[in-house]
Amino acid sequence: MMAMQQPAQHPIGLYFKVWGLLFVLSALSYSVDYMALQGMLRWSLIVIFMVLKAGLIVAVFMHMMWERLALIYAILLPPLALLVLMLLMLLESDYTHLSRLTYFSGG
Known part of the structure; x- marks a missing residue:
C-alpha cells in the first residue's frame, strides 16, 4: 500500500516576512502621495509598487512559487x-x- 502524501507545509515565518514586505511596499506607495511627487515619476513609482505587491501575492499566497x-x-x-x-x-x-x-x- 502506498502511504498518503501529506501536502507540503510552508514555514509560517515566510508568510510573516511577505506580510511585512507588503506593508513596507504599501507604505512606500502611500509615501509617493505624501511627498507630493508629480508627473511620470509619481505614476511610475505607483505602478512599480503595485506590480511588486501583486507579484508577491501571486507567488506566495496563491502558491505559484511552488507550482x-x-x-x-x-x-x-x-x-x-x-x-x-x-x-x-x-x-x-x-x-x-x-x-x-x-x-x-x-x-
Missing part, C-alpha cells in the same frame, strides 16, 4: 500576450489618428 513551470506559463503567458497586443495597438493607434487628421483636414 510546475507549465502551470505558471499557462497562467502568466496569456496576460503577457494581451499586454504585448495592447502595446502594438497603442503604437498603431498613433498612426491611425495622424492619418485621419491628415485626411479629414484636407491637407
